Amino acid sequence: MNTRPDSHEYLPLAEPYVSLVPEGSITEILQQQHDETLKSLSDLTEEQANYKYAEGKWSLKQVVGHIADVERLWNYRILYIARGDAREFSGYDREIFVRNSPFGSLPLREALKDYAAVRQSSITLMGSLTEEALLREGTFNNYPLSARAAAYVIAGHELHHLNILRDKYLT
Known part of the structure; x- marks a missing residue:
C-alpha cells in the first residue's frame, strides 16, 4: 500500500510518528x-x-529493545484489525516494559537480532495484507485505528527513536 493513513484513522497522539514516515510503500x-x-x-x-x-x-540497547517490544504490540493490533476482529485496544506502560525486559543485560548483537526478527515479522505481515484488510479499523484509546495507520506508527516510532539515538547517543 502506498497511501498514507488519513488523520481520522488514528489517535491524535500518533500524529508525530505518522508525520515522520516518508511517502512510499510502507512495506x-x-x-x-x-x-x-x-x-x-x-x-x-x-x-x-x-x-x-x-x-x-535508557541505554541504547534498551531503546532497541523498546522499539522491538512496541512493534510487537502494534503488530498484535494490526493482526486483530486486519483479520476483522476489531476491538478496543489499550495502551501499555513503557517504563514497566523496559524495566522488566532483558535488553539491558543482553549483548547488543542479541538485542539487534531480536529487533531484526520482529521487523521481518512486520514486513511479512504487511506484505500479506490486502487493501481491504489494511483499511479495516478497530479502536485504540477511544479513537479509530486502521491496520494501515498502525503500520505507519511502527515506522514513525522507530524514526522518532533513531533521531534520539543520533542526537543523544551517537554524537
Whole structure:
C-alpha cells in the first residue's frame, strides 16, 4: 500500500510518528529502516550500547529493545484489525516494559537480532495484507485505528527513536 493513513484513522497522539514516515510503500519503508538500523548500530561496542545520556534514561540497547517490544504490540493490533476482529485496544506502560525486559543485560548483537526478527515479522505481515484488510479499523484509546495507520506508527516510532539515538547517543 502506498497511501498514507488519513488523520481520522488514528489517535491524535500518533500524529508525530505518522508525520515522520516518508511517502512510499510502507512495506518497503519498513525494510529500508531495518537495513539502515542494523547498519547504523551493528558495529557499536558494548560500552556504546550501554551508554545512557542522562540519569534515569535508557541505554541504547534498551531503546532497541523498546522499539522491538512496541512493534510487537502494534503488530498484535494490526493482526486483530486486519483479520476483522476489531476491538478496543489499550495502551501499555513503557517504563514497566523496559524495566522488566532483558535488553539491558543482553549483548547488543542479541538485542539487534531480536529487533531484526520482529521487523521481518512486520514486513511479512504487511506484505500479506490486502487493501481491504489494511483499511479495516478497530479502536485504540477511544479513537479509530486502521491496520494501515498502525503500520505507519511502527515506522514513525522507530524514526522518532533513531533521531534520539543520533542526537543523544551517537554524537
